[in-house]
Amino acid sequence: MTDTSLAPASSTPGSRSRSLLELDPHTKKRNAAEARFRVYGIVAIGIGLFFLVALLYSILSNGLTAFYQTSVTLEVPLVQTEIDAAEKSVVKTSKYRDMIAAVLVQKMEQAGVATSMKSKELLQILSAGAPGTLRDHVLSHPEQIGTTATFDFLASSRVDGYLKGRVTRAALAEDKNLSAAHLDIIDQLVEKGIVEKGFNWNFIFGSDASDSRPEQAGIGVSMIGSLFMMLVVLVLSLPIGVAASIYLEEFAPKNRWTDLIEVNISNLAAVPSIVFGILGLSAFIQFAHLPQSAPLVGGLVLTLMTLPTIIISTRASLKSVPPSIRDAALGIGASKMQSVFHHVLPLAMPGILTGTIIGLAQALGETAPLLLIGMVGFIASEFPDGVFDGFLAPNSAMPAQIYEWAKRADPAFYERAWGGIIILLVFLMIMNIVAIILRRRFERRW
Amino acid sequence: MKFKTLVSVAALAAAATAVAGSAQARDQIQVAGSSTVLPYASIVAEAFGENTDFPTPVVESGGSSAGLKKFCEGVGENTIDVANASRKIKDKEIAACAEAGVKDIIEVRIGYDGIVFASQKDGPAFTAFTPSDWFNALGAKVLKDGQLVDNPNATWADANGELPAVEISAFIPGTKHGTREVFEEKVLKAGCEETGALKAMVDGGMSEKDAEKACMAVRTDGKSVDIDGDYTETLARIDANKNGVGVFGLAFYENNTDKLKVATMSGVTPSTATIASGEYPVSRPLYFYVKKAHIGVIPGLKEYAQFFVSDELAGSEGPLAQYGLVSDPELAATQAAVEAEETLK
Numbered sequence: 001m002t003d004t005s006l007a008p009a010s011s012t013p014g015s016r017s018r019s020l021l022e023l024d025p026h027t028k029k030r031n032a033a034e035a036r037f038r039v040y041g042i043v044a045i046g047i048g049l050f051f052l053v054a055l056l057y058s059i060l061s062n063g064l065t066a067f068y069q070t071s072v073t074l075e076v077p078l079v080q081t082e083i084d085a086a087e088k089s090v091v092k093t094s095k096y097r098d099m100i101a102a103v104l105v106q107k108m109e110q111a112g113v114a115t116s117m118k119s120k121e122l123l124q125i126l127s128a129g130a131p132g133t134l135r136d137h138v139l140s141h142p143e144q145i146g147t148t149a150t151f152d153f154l155a156s157s158r159v160d161g162y163l164k165g166r167v168t169r170a171a172l173a174e175d176k177n178l179s180a181a182h183l184d185i186i187d188q189l190v191e192k193g194i195v196e197k198g199f200n201w202n203f204i205f206g207s208d209a210s211d212s213r214p215e216q217a218g219i220g221v222s223m224i225g226s227l228f229m230m231l232v233v234l235v236l237s238l239p240i241g242v243a244a245s246i247y248l249e250e251f252a253p254k255n256r257w258t259d260l261i262e263v264n265i266s267n268l269a270a271v272p273s274i275v276f277g278i279l280g281l282s283a284f285i286q287f288a289h290l291p292q293s294a295p296l297v298g299g300l301v302l303t304l305m306t307l308p309t310i311i312i313s314t315r316a317s318l319k320s321v322p323p324s325i326r327d328a329a330l331g332i333g334a335s336k337m338q339s340v341f342h343h344v345l346p347l348a349m350p351g352i353l354t355g356t357i358i359g360l361a362q363a364l365g366e367t368a369p370l371l372l373i374g375m376v377g378f379i380a381s382e383f384p385d386g387v388f389d390g391f392l393a394p395n396s397a398m399p400a401q402i403y404e405w406a407k408r409a410d411p412a413f414y415e416r417a418w419g420g421i422i423i424l425l426v427f428l429m430i431m432n433i434v435a436i437i438l439r440r441r442f443e444r445r446w
Numbered sequence: 447m448k449f450k451t452l453v454s455v456a457a458l459a460a461a462a463t464a465v466a467g468s469a470q471a472r473d474q475i476q477v478a479g480s481s482t483v484l485p486y487a488s489i490v491a492e493a494f495g496e497n498t499d500f501p502t503p504v505v506e507s508g509g510s511s512a513g514l515k516k517f518c519e520g521v522g523e524n525t526i527d528v529a530n531a532s533r534k535i536k537d538k539e540i541a542a543c544a545e546a547g548v549k550d551i552i553e554v555r556i557g558y559d560g561i562v563f564a565s566q567k568d569g570p571a572f573t574a575f576t577p578s579d580w581f582n583a584l585g586a587k588v589l590k591d592g593q594l595v596d597n598p599n600a601t602w603a604d605a606n607g608e609l610p611a612v613e614i615s616a617f618i619p620g621t622k623h624g625t626r627e628v629f630e631e632k633v634l635k636a637g638c639e640e641t642g643a644l645k646a647m648v649d650g651g652m653s654e655k656d657a658e659k660a661c662m663a664v665r666t667d668g669k670s671v672d673i674d675g676d677y678t679e680t681l682a683r684i685d686a687n688k689n690g691v692g693v694f695g696l697a698f699y700e701n702n703t704d705k706l707k708v709a710t711m712s713g714v715t716p717s718t719a720t721i722a723s724g725e726y727p728v729s730r731p732l733y734f735y736v737k738k739a740h741i742g743v744i745p746g747l748k749e750y751a752q753f754f755v756s757d758e759l760a761g762s763e764g765p766l767a768q769y770g771l772v773s774d775p776e777l778a779a780t781q782a783a784v785e786a787e788e789t790l791k
Contacts (some may be wrong), residue, residue: 052788089477090497090753090756090758091493091497091756091758091759092497093493093496093497123709128765132496135496145476167704168704170704171703171704172703172704174703175700176700177700177768189693190783209492210488210489210491210492210493211484211485211488211489211769212485212489212765212769213492214770232662266639285524286519289524291472292476292506292524292526293476293506294711295503371508374478374506374508375506376506376507376508377478377488377504377505377506377507377508378484378488378491378492378504378505379504379505379506380488381492381495381502381504382495382502383502393474394474404507406678407481407507407676407678408485408678409485409677409678409695409697409698409701409702409767410701411569411701411702414678418582
């Protein structure tokens with residue numbers, strides 16, 4: 001009533017006749033603010049996407065070449081007397097090397113590739129691991145002695161780099177491991193089909209190799225190490241984390257003590273992971289005398305790191321179960337424990353599993369604590385024999401192996417480090433996709 | 447149902463931990479220490495696993511000091527067997543070892559490591575250095591017109607007229623590296639003496655010891671950058687900075703000759719030959735230390751030590767020399783000492 005009488009006095013005469021479709025200055029301002037905000041949001045996402053694409057591009061462009069490897073096909077006659085002589089010497093592989101050298105020289109003559117190089121120099125196109133490959137084959141296939149076996153020996157890292165475009169003739173000017181003359185030979189051998197690039201299964205399933213033969217290094221053993229560590233983390237942190245959160249959320253009285261515990265759990269989630277490494281070193285290795293570099297110890301350390309994440313996500317998903325479910329269960333005569341385990345926990349399970357998988361993914365990519373418990377170096381060189389060894393024998397983990405490769409001098413290891421990142425990312429992506437699927441399919445909303 | 451699974455999972459976990467507590471006898475040699483020795487030790491470990499019936503030894507990195515500290519933790523399967531070091535063990539460390547029960551230590555010198563000075567392949571012509579150049583470029587206090595002053599040199603040409611006139615930007619190993627010690631000792635201190643700064647300091651009333659310390663102090667105005675990471679980090683810095691000059695190990699340089707150009711030191715080009723003959727001034731011996739008490743307990747330990755210093759590996763034609771180790775001219779004496787299990791002192 002007062003409005004009608006006040007309206008003509010307070011507003012301009014035209015305001016009454018203004019259409020709803022015509023915006024007043026205040027609305028315009030609000031709309032502009034909203035439009036600006038949307039632009040900010042899009043720009044923010046754009047920047048994020050740009051960096052994601054740049055990151056993926058650099059990872060893929062540097063790492064994809066690690067999945068291809070150059071090899072040299074040679075037919076080596078396995079002669080009983082030569083093998084006996086080799087097995088008697090101190091450094092047995094050096095005799096096997098001579099056998100390979102003879103075959104290589106012969107093969108080149110057959111192929112019509114002329115060279116003035118001595119056989120020792122010529123051998124630089126092959127991996128230093130070739131004699132070991134030959135010897136392993138002879139020892140595991142004694143029945144083939146007396147016949148001629150065909151081998152795909154790995155080419156040396158520089159030959160491999162040449163075929164991948166990483167090494168050029170100019171770059172070899174001062175290199176003592178390979179010369180431009182070798183590359184001329186390689187060009188001819190490639191033409192004859194003796195030197196070929198193939199998919200590098202050894203990179204995915206093989207073991208680490210020393211600095212002198214990067215072409216032989218693979219991430220397989222450290223993948224096994226990561227697997228055993230994740231088993232330890234899962235088996236320990238899931239029950240402990242879930243039990244702790246059920247107690248805290250459903251049973252514990254709300255008092256100063258539980259508040260204190262709650263604050264500390266949140267604090268622990270923010271503690272830098274290296275701190276857990278120091279703790280693991282002193283508690284598990286120096287005090288409990290668990291073996292060094294063992295995946296078990298790595299798993300225990302990562303468990304400590306993952307627990308807070310799991311507890312926090314479990315409590316959140318328990319909290320999101322509506323109280324009416326609990327009340328209904330209690331109302332029909334269930335005990336507190338029955339109401340929790342029969343009704344609340346099953347409903348909270350998808351959330352708990354999602355939290356656990358995300359916690360595991362975080363643990364899988366963690367390197368810092370592993371540095372302190374001796375998992376970086378030349379560790380992942382042999383596959384563990386059996387499950388028991390898998391937990392206790394020294395091993396590395398994927399991120400630790402990547403870190404180690406990135407440190408090594410030969411640029412071929414650098415390529416492998418990027419390749420390792422691709423494999424690690426694939427694992428992380430699978431885990432995160434599983435977490436999303438679990439959440440989408442099983443989560444109930446109220 | 448769910449509860450039962452949880453309980454059984456927890457029981458399994460407890461069992462796993464209990465099993466681990468009673469760790470079985472270790473049959474794998476464990477080595478830790480210097481990251482400079484790591485490549486050589488891993489080449490040997492790989493060949494050892496390949497050529498013998500023993501499992502491949504495990505070689506951890508972490509630095510000489512950390513390795514020796516671990517080595518001196520005590521005797522027993524839970525401690526490491528071999529420590530790699532890019533410097534000699536200190537008396538303090540020997541005492542710490544003895545206190546923990548590690549009394550008999552076998553010292554094995556495997557060869558020498560050269561330290562080289564390199565810059566971007568296509569960068570300015572840093573081709574010849576002397577210790578004096580480095581001291582004049584990096585020293586905290588240098589001699590200028592007969593006066594000791596805070597380092598005023600902004601370009602390498604200020605330090606030595608024959609060097610390129612580009613801004614000084616040097617990447618040197620951080621203080622936690624064993625390489626830094628050698629750099630200070632053989633380059634900065636030598637340069638300090640050559641330029642006469644040491645004499646000026648002593649004349650100025652400093653004690654000999656303080657003056658030497660002052661000689662090894664590096665300027666802190668950002669022209670010299672400490673690299674605490676590995677040589678790969680130094681390489682990345684040089685890659686990004688045309689005028690950068692870095693300190694590398696010989697083996698690292700030889701693996702990256704496509705990106706780096708090495709400079710001579712006092713007119714000598716670094717190579718395994720010039721280092722072995724002692725002509726090239728900046729080098730240091732590399733060692734590994736073996737716990738004698740573990741020989742006979744850990745299978746293959748003595749064989750590993752013998753294998754390491756055998757002519758086939760550590761000799762001048764072996765894979766270690768191929769990778770960049772300067773083989774020891776007195777290798778035969780080392781082999782005999784390992785054979786006899788000669789301990790320190």
